[in-house]
Every structure is written in C-alpha cells, then in structure tokens.
Amino acid sequence: MLRVAVIGSGPAGIYAAGALAQHGDVLVDVIDRLPSPYGLVRYGVAPDHPKIQSISRTLEKIFEDPAVRFLGNIEVGTHIDIEDLHRFYDGLIFAHGASVDRRLAIPGEDLPGSTSATEFVAWYCGHPDAPPDGFTLDARSVAVIGMGNVALDVTRMLAKSADELRTTDLPEHVLDALAASQVEDIHLIGRRGPAQAKFTTKELRELGDLTNADVLVDPRDLELDEASELMRTNDPLLRRNVEVMQAWAARTPEGRPRRVHVRFLLRPVEVLGTDRVSGLRVEHTRLDERGNATGTGELSDIDAQLVLRSVGYRGLPVHGVPFDETTGVIPNAGGRVLRDDAVAPGEYVAGWIKRGPTGVIGTNKHDANETVAALLADASALPLAPVRDPDAVLELLRERGVRVVTWQGWRAIELTEARLGQAQGRQRAKIADREAMLRAASDGPGPEQG
Numbered sequence: 001m002l003r004v005a006v007i008g009s010g011p012a013g014i015y016a017a018g019a020l021a022q023h024g025d026v027l028v029d030v031i032d033r034l035p036s037p038y039g040l041v042r043y044g045v046a047p048d049h050p051k052i053q054s055i056s057r058t059l060e061k062i063f064e065d066p067a068v069r070f071l072g073n074i075e076v077g078t079h080i081d082i083e084d085l086h087r088f089y090d091g092l093i094f095a096h097g098a099s100v101d102r103r104l105a106i107p108g109e110d111l112p113g114s115t116s117a118t119e120f121v122a123w124y125c126g127h128p129d130a131p132p133d134g135f136t137l138d139a140r141s142v143a144v145i146g147m148g149n150v151a152l153d154v155t156r157m158l159a160k161s162a163d164e165l166r167t168t169d170l171p172e173h174v175l176d177a178l179a180a181s182q183v184e185d186i187h188l189i190g191r192r193g194p195a196q197a198k199f200t201t202k203e204l205r206e207l208g209d210l211t212n213a214d215v216l217v218d219p220r221d222l223e224l225d226e227a228s229e230l231m232r233t234n235d236p237l238l239r240r241n242v243e244v245m246q247a248w249a250a251r252t253p254e255g256r257p258r259r260v261h262v263r264f265l266l267r268p269v270e271v272l273g274t275d276r277v278s279g280l281r282v283e284h285t286r287l288d289e290r291g292n293a294t295g296t297g298e299l300s301d302i303d304a305q306l307v308l309r310s311v312g313y314r315g316l317p318v319h320g321v322p323f324d325e326t327t328g329v330i331p332n333a334g335g336r337v338l339r340d341d342a343v344a345p346g347e348y349v350a351g352w353i354k355r356g357p358t359g360v361i362g363t364n365k366h367d368a369n370e371t372v373a374a375l376l377a378d379a380s381a382l383p384l385a386p387v388r389d390p391d392a393v394l395e396l397l398r399e400r401g402v403r404v405v406t407w408q409g410w411r412a413i414e415l416t417e418a419r420l421g422q423a424q425g426r427q428r429a430k431i432a433d434r435e436a437m438l439r440a441a442s443d444g445p446g447p448e449q450g
C-alpha cells in the first residue's frame with residue numbers, strides 16, 4: 001500500500017485523492033488547515049450560486065472511499081512540517097491553493113476602507129480567519145478594481161438586497177451587515193478595454209439581470225480600437241461579452257436602488273483620503289497594438305468610501321516547501337516538485353499553487369490527474385516512509401495538542417449548520433467561528449466515513 005498525504009482539501013487536492021483512490025493500493029490522507037473541506041468551493045464560490053456550491057456533493061463522494069481520510073484543522077508548516085510528513089507518507093501532494101491577494105503598490109492602498117476582494121469574499125463566505133465585524137458597509141460608493149469573475153462576484157454581492165440573499169448559507173452576521181448596507185453606487189474599474197476583460201459571459205450577464213441595481217456603461221467606452229476589434233472578431237467569448245455590454249449601454253436606467261457603473265481604460269494611481277478612504281484617483285489609459293494599457297496623463301477622481309482591489313490571488317510559501325516568489329507557485333515539472341531545479345523525490349503539486357490562480361473548479365481535475373499520473377509513474381522508485389501505521393500521524397498530532405477534525409467531525413459540523421439554517425427558514429447557515437466549528441465537530445454524531 002502506497003501512503004500519500006495531500007495537503008489542501010480544495011478541488012485540486014480532492015481530485016488528486018480521487019484519482020489515487022481509483023488506482024487502488026493507495027491510502028490517502030487529505031489534510032487541511034481548516035476544520036472543513038472543499039477550499040474555495042466553500043470559501044470562495046459566491047453564496048448566490050448554489051449550483052456551483054453543490055459541486056461539494058460530487059467531491060464528498062471521494063471521501064466516502066475508505067482509502068481516503070479527511071484530516072482537518074491541521075496547518076502544514078505549523079502543526080506538522082514536511083520532514084514529519086515524509087516519515088509517515090511515501091508521497092506528498094501540495095495542493096494548498098493561492099490564498100492571499102495581489103497588491104496594486106499605489107499610495108493609500110493601506111488606508112482604512114481600502115482592502116482586497118479576497119478579504120471581502122472570506123468575510124461574506126464565513127471563513128473562520130475573517131473577523132465577523134470586518135465590514136460594516138457604511139460606504140455610499142464603492143470602487144471595485146479588476147475585471148475578472150471575482151470582481152463580478154463581489155459587485156453582485158454588494159448590489160443585491162439582503163432579502164435576495166436570505167435563502168443562501170451566508171452567516172447571520174453577514175446577512176445583518178448586508179441588510180444595513182448604505183451602498184448606492186458600485187464602480188467596476190478596468191485598466192484595459194471591454195475586449196480585454198476576463199469575465200465569462202454567463203457571469204457577466206447576471207449583472208444585467210439584477211433587480212436591485214441598474215447597470216450603466218458609457219457607449220463611448222465600448223468603442224473598440226483596431227487591435228481590440230480584431231481580438232473580438234477572433235474570440236467568441238470576447239464577442240459575446242462586448243455584445244452583452246452593448247445591450248446594457250442601450251438601456252434606459254430604471255431608477256433602481258443601486259447602480260453598477262462599468263468603467264474601462266482607467267488605471268488606479270492613488271487611493272485618496274487621510275484617516276480613511278475618500279476616493280480613488282485613476283489615470284485614463286489607451287491601448288497599444290498588443291492590447292496593453294498605457295497612461296495618457298489625464299487623471300480623474302472617483303468618489304468612494306470603500307475600495308476593493310480584485311486583481312488576482314497569490315500563493316503563500318509553506319515552511320520547508322520550495323516557492324518561487326516571482327510567480328507565487330511551487331516550482332515543478334508537470335506536477336513533480338523541483339528543489340534547486342532537480343526533481344524532489346516523493347513531492348508533487350496540484351491546483352492553484354502549481355499553475356497560479358487561474359481556472360475554474362473543473363480545470364483542477366485535469367491538473368490533478370497530470371500530477372497523480374506523475375506520482376504513479378514514479379511509485380516503484382519512491383523512498384518508502386519508515387512509519388507504516390496510519391494512526392501514528394494522528395498520535396503525533398494529538399501529542400502536539402492539535403484537535404484533528406475527521407470526516408465524521410466534518411459531517412457533524414454540516415449537521416449543525418443545517419439545523420441552524422432550518423431554524424432560520426433556510427437550508428443551511430454557515431458557522432464562521434472556528435471554536436464553534438470545533439465544538440460542533442466533537443459534539444457529533446455525524447455519519448461514519450466509508
């Protein structure tokens with residue numbers, strides 16, 4: 001029996017565990033720093049997208065295989081290090097994602113009221129590391145920087161009324177904050193043009209279907225230069241995106257309570273304010289022949305009391321694991337970890353920490369399969385771990401005072417969340433507090449694994 005530890009129970013880690021279990025003759029432990037599995041499926045996917053959230057129902061089947069264990073509430077690099085893991089496992093697959101935000105490196109970025117979409121998403125998704133009082137939403141006007149799907153998610157969450165979100169699994173304190181929101185205007189700001197936006201069309205369309213907000217686009221912003229016209233002609237996704245926005249530009253605003261202003265060719269240069277954010281200074285840009293933005297020198301100020309940068313995610317180094325500071329990923333060759341440019345025996349990587357923070361949930365399946373294929377091809381040559389008892393690692397963690405959450409414990413958390421939700425007339429309400437999650441996990445009983 002090969003023994004493999006997968007570090008991170010997001011889609012990449014779970015798909016990797018599934019591929020290993022399917023192969024047979026492998027025992028897999030999927031380790032996560034959180035008491036819950038599913039990574040960004042639980043703490044990223046927007047709560048008003050229950051169909052995408054329900055991918056967790058497919059992922060959970062992998063934990064029903066007796067060859068796969070979930071071991072939550074264990075932070076690799078803190079509670080247990082890589083050398084320890086090599087004593088218990090023949091192979092390690094790092095799949096710990098990209099959990100922090102990229103920065104803009106502009107003056108004022110750290111003023112109170114200037115923060116990242118990463119933090120806002122973590123807060124509304126009830127991530128145990130996000131302070132419950134992290135957002136009061138007393139801003140009238142918000143600037144969201146970036147033109148990707150995360151920017152669309154946070155814009156939608158700010159634009160919807162609390163009543164529209166009451167049936168979701170949002171934690172109660174988040175629903176209360178959203179109900180008290182003063183937000184009226186949301187400026188979605190891109191440094192390039194509509195043909196360069198990274199949105200997917202389905203998600204973009206949703207913005208136009210909001211009942212609580214008008215979507216406003218200046219038709220002049222949709223006039224494409226020659227290079228963008230060519231990009232649009234050659235790419236059906238870009239063509240559809242531009243068509244969707246052209247239809248919005250032709251609409252007459254209906255006087256809805258909130259307004260989403262979609263604005264292009266504006267590069268943030270400074271977050272304004274003294275004690276807290278009062279606005280965002282932007283420089284108007286033009287595109288070069290390759291579609292890149294260059295500043296024109298013309299500046300404008302956008303009224304904003306909250307600035308959310310949504311310019312992408314970034315991986316974090318884990319102690320003892322190689323990390324490329326420039327790209328924010330673990331150096332690898334097709335999923336085999338490289339240490340000083342040489343393949344590190346028994347170490348593999350999958351998901352966002354392998355290829356960077358792009359791609360939808362399904363992208364991680366193909367990615368994880370490539371990694372598992374590499375591991376299985378190497379299997380006969382892997383250095384065997386000296387400790388073969390599967391419970392020895394649990395013993396070590398217990399000695400270190402770590403309250404490990406097993407699959408049964410996670411099921412108990414789920415049950416508690418379902419009860420909490422039902423008491424409020426919805427299917428589920430997330431518990432955001434780590435201590436409360438651990439209490440629920442140990443109170444049990446949840447159904448047995450396997």
Ligand SMILES: Cc1cc2nc3c(=O)[nH]c(=O)nc-3n(C[C@H](O)[C@H](O)[C@H](O)COP(=O)(O)OP(=O)(O)OC[C@H]3O[C@@H](n4cnc5c(N)ncnc54)[C@H](O)[C@@H]3O)c2cc1C
Nearest residue numbers: 008010011012032033039040044076096097351352360361
């Ligand atoms: C806000 C947001 C919304 C998204 N919405 C969608 C969507 O609607 N549809 C879609 O298809 N895709 C969506 N995506 C993309 C999708 O979530 C990612 O492609 C996917 O989650 C990446 O998988 P991963 O396993 O690499 O990382 P993650 O999902 O981030 O999982 C990494 C896991 O590793 C754990 N971990 C981190 N450090 C450690 C450590 N030191 N020790 C142990 N465990 C650790 C984390 O707790 C986490 O559970 C979204 C992404 C974001 C950011």
Ligand SMILES: NC(=O)c1ccc[n+]([C@@H]2O[C@H](COP(=O)([O-])OP(=O)(O)OC[C@H]3O[C@@H](n4cnc5c(N)ncnc54)[C@H](OP(=O)(O)O)[C@@H]3O)[C@@H](O)[C@H]2O)c1
Nearest residue numbers: 146147148149150151191192198310311312313357358359
């Ligand atoms: N529903 C879904 O399917 C869903 C939901 C959420 C996320 N996701 C996926 O998750 C991944 C991550 O999404 P994301 O939105 O975080 O990233 P993203 O798609 O890479 O978008 C990042 C945006 O930030 C902009 N940006 C980067 N640096 C900037 C700077 N210095 N100044 C101004 N703008 C800057 C980029 O503009 P440039 O193009 O000019 O660099 C781009 O518009 C994507 O693959 C996404 O599709 C999917």
